[in-house]
Amino acid sequence: MAILLISDNNHNSIIEKSVTKIKMLLDKGGYQYKHYEIANKKLNHCIGCFSCWLKTPGICIFNDIASEIAKDYVKSDVAIFISNIRYGTYSVPIRRVLDRQIPNILPFFEKVNNEIHHSSRYNNYPEFVVVGCGEDISDFEIETFKSLADANAINFKKEKAFVYVCRAVRDIDETVQSLENHFSQWGITRNEKNLLC
Amino acid sequence: MKKICFVNGSPRGEKSCSQYYIDSVKQLFDIEKNRTHVIISTASLKKKNNFEDFKIMAESENIIFSFPLYIDSIPSHFLEFLYQFEKYNKVSERNAINKLPRIYAIINNGFIEGHQNKNAARIMYHYASRIGLTWRFAIGIGAGEFMMTSKKNIPIQSKMKLCIHEAFLKLKKDIESNEVLCENNIFTNPKMPKKLFMFMGDRHWVQRARKNKIRKKELYNKPIK
Numbered sequence: 575m576a577i578l579l580i581s582d583n584n585h586n587s588i589i590e591k592s593v594t595k596i597k598m599l600l601d602k603g604g605y606q607y608k609h610y611e612i613a614n615k616k617l618n619h620c621i622g623c624f625s626c627w628l629k630t631p632g633i634c635i636f637n638d639i640a641s642e643i644a645k646d647y648v649k650s651d652v653a654i655f656i657s658n659i660r661y662g663t664y665s666v667p668i669r670r671v672l673d674r675q676i677p678n679i680l681p682f683f684e685k686v687n688n689e690i691h692h693s694s695r696y697n698n699y700p701e702f703v704v705v706g707c708g709e710d711i712s713d714f715e716i717e718t719f720k721s722l723a724d725a726n727a728i729n730f731k732k733e734k735a736f737v738y739v740c741r742a743v744r745d746i747d748e749t750v751q752s753l754e755n756h757f758s759q760w761g762i763t764r765n766e767k768n769l770l771c
Numbered sequence: 772m773k774k775i776c777f778v779n780g781s782p783r784g785e786k787s788c789s790q791y792y793i794d795s796v797k798q799l800f801d802i803e804k805n806r807t808h809v810i811i812s813t814a815s816l817k818k819k820n821n822f823e824d825f826k827i828m829a830e831s832e833n834i835i836f837s838f839p840l841y842i843d844s845i846p847s848h849f850l851e852f853l854y855q856f857e858k859y860n861k862v863s864e865r866n867a868i869n870k871l872p873r874i875y876a877i878i879n880n881g882f883i884e885g886h887q888n889k890n891a892a893r894i895m896y897h898y899a900s901r902i903g904l905t906w907r908f909a910i911g912i913g914a915g916e917f918m919m920t921s922k923k924n925i926p927i928q929s930k931m932k933l934c935i936h937e938a939f940l941k942l943k944k945d946i947e948s949n950e951v952l953c954e955n956n957i958f959t960n961p962k963m964p965k966k967l968f969m970f971m972g973d974r975h976w977v978q979r980a981r982k983n984k985i986r987k988k989e990l991y992n993k994p995i996k
Contacts, residue, residue, distance in 0.1 A: 619848040620841060621782045628980045632994040645995050661897040662890075666854065669847040676842075681976040681990065683882070683969040690882040690965060696993060715897050722890040725843040 577607035578650035584613030585658035626677035640674035662718030776831035780838025780849035825859040840880035874899040879915035885958035913960030
């Protein structure tokens, strides 16, 4: 799978339109992708039991959509999270999905940029892309959100995150265009077969 | 008489490092002169009606949120709890006028560097600002798992952990004073070389796995093909 799209479309029209336009881009371009819409879905929160490290290494004790996403995450080349921004962080469902990614890394430590982080369990991890939406977001909250996404990317074994912020509907087209430009940089190619279909 | 409400934001509840820090701070206060209350967020979320908890929080002069860092931020269940308190607080006129309670955060992360809590500290600042309460500061503490497992053998006032104890004393003084004594977040951690922390940490995981009859080699399993 090339692209994994995870959205929490339960907050505002900007998210709804972002999801629609990004899916249009993926469909029109014939890109291979899988979309999880997690709004109103039952997602267990990480309970910090460490079973996924110490009892069943790499597998969470819960079997729900968040576990499925964690499995698809390491199989994808690009993971795009679409969330509202509140207090400079993600929505609760998106946070649940991110918290439940820890089976994909090891308990063991390594140094990254002279900071300690967990080591990789797998050889490859997808590009970490975040689309943050909301009309009422301060500049400082955006700064926090970007800093948070970059820190997440490091813990998910990438140098940095690609963060797009849509405060208004007019920002969405620019985001979609920028995403398309990045696809080739990330090695994602259009599937001509799909286009013909 | 100061009213202080501690909120434990760890999914592990009373067995957590967050609770250990709550207990460490709580014992610094004179129980004759202060009234303290502890709310466990997981237990509160399970209640059919947790308005009583929110009422206690809203009527406190100080709230100290103590929680673990999950993927650089706030654990999802605790974020849900904060949403609920925001909703409750919107209907409370008292808080809008007094800008009370004053908000503090104690954040603990598993890596040694306390400064890795900086994003979560900022999120808590945004939270306090959004709900119209007075933000004071956060204490971000590294090496949570180590701090917990070594609490009996290496007390918090030992040389290695003294900086954490001192941060807690600053928090106590700030609460007891009506003045602004500390302006900035404090990021701290037990004093030990990073190499030693990594060595001890890795050994800790192997030993814990062994209790589950999981060998070191198995910890590297790659179940997703």
